[in-house]
Amino acid sequence: MSAANTDSDTPKTDAPNTDAPNTGSGATYTPPKVWAWDKENGGQFSKTNRPTAGHTHEQELPVGKHKLQLYSLATPNGVKVTVMLEELLAKGITGAEYDAWLIKIGDGDQFSSGFVEANPNSKIPALVDRSGKTPIRVFESGAILLYLAEKFGAFLPTEPAERAECLSWLFWQMGSAPYLGGGFGHFYRYAPERWEYPINRYTMETKRQLDVMDRRLTDHEYIAGADYTIADMAIWPWYGALALGRVYDAAEFLDTKSYRHVMRWAEQIDAREPVKRGRMVNRTSGDLSEQLHERHDASDFEHRTQDKVQEGVGTEKIG
Numbered sequence: 001m002s003a004a005n006t007d008s009d010t011p012k013t014d015a016p017n018t019d020a021p022n023t024g025s026g027a028t029y030t031p032p033k034v035w036a037w038d039k040e041n042g043g044q045f046s047k048t049n050r051p052t053a054g055h056t057h058e059q060e061l062p063v064g065k066h067k068l069q070l071y072s073l074a075t076p077n078g079v080k081v082t083v084m085l086e087e088l089l090a091k092g093i094t095g096a097e098y099d100a101w102l103i104k105i106g107d108g109d110q111f112s113s114g115f116v117e118a119n120p121n122s123k124i125p126a127l128v129d130r131s132g133k134t135p136i137r138v139f140e141s142g143a144i145l146l147y148l149a150e151k152f153g154a155f156l157p158t159e160p161a162e163r164a165e166c167l168s169w170l171f172w173q174m175g176s177a178p179y180l181g182g183g184f185g186h187f188y189r190y191a192p193e194r195w196e197y198p199i200n201r202y203t204m205e206t207k208r209q210l211d212v213m214d215r216r217l218t219d220h221e222y223i224a225g226a227d228y229t230i231a232d233m234a235i236w237p238w239y240g241a242l243a244l245g246r247v248y249d250a251a252e253f254l255d256t257k258s259y260r261h262v263m264r265w266a267e268q269i270d271a272r273e274p275v276k277r278g279r280m281v282n283r284t285s286g287d288l289s290e291q292l293h294e295r296h297d298a299s300d301f302e303h304r305t306q307d308k309v310q311e312g313v314g315t316e317k318i319g
């Protein structure tokens, strides 16, 4: 296995590697003294995975009419932020109006000079708040959720114990999801071959994490307690989607139905209207009526989904 085939904590939008042969634990690899990048052996994501940071091409980011500019894609990490923004708007917080621009990570948009200025880590989501004299950039989905919660005074408890619980679960997600995405999802669904050892290792950890959540949700309506918070918004796009069978086609393999409280919580959040809207923003796969490639106005959900816009009309491209 090539070391260049490392992956971020994301389910990619590319087609899964369903034809991967099953390989037992016999694969061997002797690392050389100094690792060298084998570009040709990068697996499904060799076009975007590379061992260096920085931009690959000059391209400014577009700027729309609102104070908040989001550069993203509807992967679980992206959905966290669009759900939060739609939840804030549903609460009547008009300052949360935003422009959401599409970043096609499969095409390398995250490596443009403009995007790297917004996020030196070259991963969606990235937010730029242009409310003040100097634009404020925020990257890392957890930091963006916290930034928005503090800016608008919503979805983050103020009472110290409740706030600590909420932040603990928020950061639990940030630390745990890479085992689910970059570990389980990668080896179960996307790796060029199916190796028993990593699949076992990450399945074990993923099931342990689901059990952590299930126990917590047995006697709490939401993950941080009685209220719906940014912790739910961070966790649901990953573990809710997993439970509902939307990522990695792994619900049966992981027996997610047996985590009854996780299922109840996942379905409850799935039914929220702002969550339904948040899931549509920057989505480029699935039902055309649920794909809103870019969002610049609340009315876009009605008029600019992919089933309604003609080819080349209603979408603005980056680059």
Ligand SMILES: N[C@@H](CCC(=O)N[C@@H](CS)C(=O)NCC(=O)O)C(=O)O
Pocket: 008, 009, 010, 011, 048, 049, 075, 076, 077, 078, 105, 110, 122, 123, 124, 125, 139, 140, 141, 142
């Ligand atoms: N810890 C980061 C992870 C972000 C991340 O992994 N984003 C993925 C999509 S979900 C990405 O942009 N990947 C592009 C790449 O790896 O080149 C966060 O939560 O914001």
